Amino acid sequence: MIIMSNVDFYCEGHVAHVRLNRPKSLNAISGDMDQALLEAWEEINRNPEIWVAVLSAEGDRAFCVGADVSGGTERQSRMALGGGLTGIGGPLVKLEKPLIAAVQGYALGGGFELAMCADIIVAAENAQFGLPETKAGIIGECGVVHRAIRQLPHRIGMAMILTGDRMPAKDALHYGLVNEVVEPAELESAAARWAEKVASASPLANRAAKDAVLSRLGYPLEVALATRFETIENYASSEDVVEGRNAFVEKRKPEWKGR
Incomplete structure (x- = not known):
């Protein structure tokens, strides 16, 4: 296991684990954690032995309550907040491999955005998702509201944004918004089960599919259907x-190589 500024990073087989480990501060993202998350996403993208990633958090009270606004370490690159995926205040960083989020307790503001960056979300029964910004009189870098309005029905998303409920x-x-809700004690095993299901598919096919889906998500269907995707052609x-x-013809389980 590699511990990087309150972010644990380790691999089990083809599954990478990224775990926020600052429970006393409800896993609020400090500047150092911000950079550590960016490094984790870059390693996941770079390493061909990693086929899927699981994002989780230590502690029972919170998955993540967003950015640390207590006046601690300032963020430097500002590239990793939001899972290293949103590019808040910096270049957009895309995670190319499938990502599963295991969410318990509070997932607020930037923590809510971290969860929404995932392709699959497993939530504990005590999970609460929220956008407290306007209720606290704050609105600034707002990647979280753009994701919320795209991942929820319009008026449900707007109600969360405008009320802070x-x-x-x-x-x-x-x-x-989430794929499954489980008892808190079952959250880790549920995320592992989803990771195993994803890793049983071809990692290259999954990567190509994710690229095709997300790269044309905001385009008309006609444009998406007419697009040639390099990742699919390479696959x-x-x-x-x-x-x-061969596995289909021989009626056996495929043994993927990721190449």
Whole structure:
């Protein structure tokens, strides 16, 4: 395990684990944590042995309450807040591998955005998602509101933005914000189960699919259908394509190589 400024990073097989570990501060993102998260996402993108990542947090009270505004260490690059994916105040950083978030307790502001950066969200029954900014008289870098209005029904998202009211896990499941709600004690095992399911697919196919879906998400369907995707074209000549065909013919489980 590598511990980087209150962020734990380690791999189990083809699964990378990124864990916020600052529970006394409700896992608020400090400047050092911000940089550590960026380094974790870059390693996940770079390492071909990593096929899927799980983002989690230490402690029972909170997944993450957003940026640390207590006056501590200032963020330097400002690239990693929001999971190293939003580019708040800096260049956009995209995670190319599938990401699963395991959320318990408070997921507020930038912490809510961290969760929304994931492709799959598993929530504990005590999870609460919220956008407290306007209720506290704050609105600035607002990647979180742009994600919320895209991932929730319009008026549900706007109500959260304009009132600061929190959404409990059961409502998040109802509105399709999360994939599954489990008891707090089962959160880690549920995230591991999802990671295993994702890792059982071809890692190159998953990467190509994620790229195709997200890179044309904001475009009309006609544009998306007419687009040629380099990642899909590269996958077509990979060893995994041959393995998938052979496994189907031989009626066996594929043994993916990720190349």
